[in-house]
Amino acid sequence: MKRTIFLQDENAVWLKGNLHSHSTMSDGRLTPEEMKEAYKHHGYDFLVISDHDRYTNTKNMTEEDFTMVQGFELYGNATNDKDIHIHILFDDNFDEFEHGQYIHLPERTGVATKAFCEEMRAKGAYIMLNHPHWSMLTSAEVEVDSFYHAVELINYESEWLENVGDGTVFWTEMLFKGARLWGGGADDNHNGDPVDSMYSGSFGGWTVVKAKDRSANSIIEALKTGSFYTSTGPEIYDFYVDGDEVHVVCSPCERIYIGGQHRCHQRKIGRHVTEFVTKLKGKEKFVRAEVMDAAGRSAYTNPIWLD
Ligand SMILES: [Zn+2]
Ligand SMILES: [Zn+2]
Incomplete structure (x- = not known):
């Protein structure tokens, strides 16, 4: 039996996007229109303007070859600097909020915030825990069965400028605890500089979805089902488990790693490695792949659970 998280549809399209950015509607320096032009110019297919605690409605900026996906980023600050930033993305049918409307978490954490996020999720929103390392969160502080769909693995602006944007260890620990969370990468650009x-x-961390079509609704559907990968450089073309074999196909890399539980790590290393096929070790509860190019840039698949 073949298992994969990528959408199996011969008409599916691969779309590169930035899930996280800030405009002049909150603390970003560029307008939504300026950001859209910059990301179009750099070959992206979609963009989310996710202003802090405020909804910037960009639905009417979508064009045939560039999709604006809707969302915002809510935060709860704590006196001990352990912030929580929660990303809430939604499709074009979701009409809870108006352009320019401010939205606040009821509290940093606790039952009211949990109830609010669960309500958003039940209404179809996609929810990601942003930049856990920047927020100084540990995996012990987040429940296994939470309302999150995903953890932000790559937060490029805080990684590039402050070296605190890497959420991969946090995510791995959550997976080891038994959480079923997707990854996800983004810029979180504020554009204080050109x-x-x-x-x-800008342009350092992104998410590539395999979606039914270019619509915002199909992009949200791809995110919810895990039909995407996260990257800072390499491309992943396929990842699946067929019987007791794992298959990874990617752009030329130096390293391909397969990870899972119970020290089931495997790797293939070479000059221009584009494929790795290997047998499972048998104790994996899930498998995921990471590929790394000669410049040290990585791409991450979502996990395939084997139960
Ligand atoms: Zn944030
Ligand atoms: Zn942000």
Whole structure:
């Protein structure tokens, strides 16, 4: 039996997008229109303007070859600096909020925030825990059965500028605890410096979905079902388990790693490795792949659970 998280549809499209960015509607320096042009120019297919505690409605900015996906980022600050930033994305049918409306978490954590996020999820929203490392969160502080669909693995602006944007260890620990969470990467760009400057937080971390079509609704559906990968450089073309074999197909890399539980790590290393086929060790509860190019940039698949 073949198992994969990628959508199996011969008409499916691969779409590169930035799930997390801030405009002049909150603390970003660029307008939504300027950001859309910058990301179009850099070959992206979709963009989320996810302003802090405020909904920037960009539905009417979608074009035939570029999709605006809706959402916002809510935060709960704590006196001990352990912030929680929660990403809430939704499709075009979701009409709870109006353009420019401020939305706040009821509290940093606790029953009211949990109830609010569960309500959003029940109404169809996609929910991601943002930049856990920047927020100084540990995996012990997040429940296994939470309302989150995903953890932000790559938060490029905080990684590039402050070296605190890598959520991969947090995510791995959550997976080891038994959580079923997708990954996800984004820029979280505020554009305090020009987009092409050394200090730009743009174009360094992204998510590539395999979706039914280019619509915002299909992109949200792909996110919810895990039909995507996260990258800072390499491309992943396929990842599946067929019987007792794992298959990874990617752009030329130096390393391909297979990870899972019970020290089931495997790897293939070489100059231009584009494929790795290997037998499972047999104790994996899930498998995921990470591929790394010669520049040290990585792409991450979502896990395939084997139960
Ligand atoms: Zn944030
Ligand atoms: Zn942000």
